[in-house]
Amino acid sequence: MEQMSVPLEVAARDTAQAAAGVLRETGRESNSPLVLAASPEAHALRAEIIQVGRKLWERQYVDGNGGNISVRLGSKYLLCTPTMMSKRDMEPADICLSDLDGTILAGQRMRTSELLLHLAIYTANPRAHAVVHCHPPYATAYAMTGSAPPSGLLSEVENSIGPVAVAPYETPGTKAFAETVLPFVADHNTILLANHGIVCWADTVTHAEWLVETFETYCKTYLIAQQIGKPLTFIPDSKIQEILALKRRLGLPDARMAGKPLGSD
């Protein structure tokens, strides 16, 4: 059932100044979700969600009302995409404000039904600040096989992603579906969802979408490379270790830094 819904533009008009003042004067987070939702930070995050949503649609990573995007707002709230909307057509008032239990506090529409997946990721991994879920064709084709292309072949992928996990299939929108990513979310920023699509987390919405782009292109390029008729050349293990050392310094996740031996993916 839809929870309390406050027209966001009204809330924004009434409280924007207060929000700016609270955040500027105290340097602390406001306790009021509506004040926080009307803050300049929230306006910028809504604009970023809308821009990334259009990008997903333009790149044909979503069809119909598919895909969803969310981002943390302060420590207790999220901004997320609504249900039943094309990611091409969103306006600021369409973006929902939710708490970490999935209760909608503001926004003119119902939240995405797949917010439980996002909440599971945020709850399990404090480093996840933004989540993008979509259905790009090459990555989703792999998800249909329950497998991911091997790691160790392309430096860009190694730098930003590393080995990709495949979460088992569950009915989308359910708690069981959300929990399928839990074994992987600490050490993988990119997870294939079997028979469904992909989900990525990062520090920003834009960066999470970059992970989707990088992996989608990798899936496509890997398939092309296999058609060339020559054996694939893997990056030497010593060079992978250099990349892992860099990722460790930057605080980027990689399953190979979690005690998992190289080559086991």
Ligand SMILES: [Zn+2]
């Ligand atoms: Zn989906």
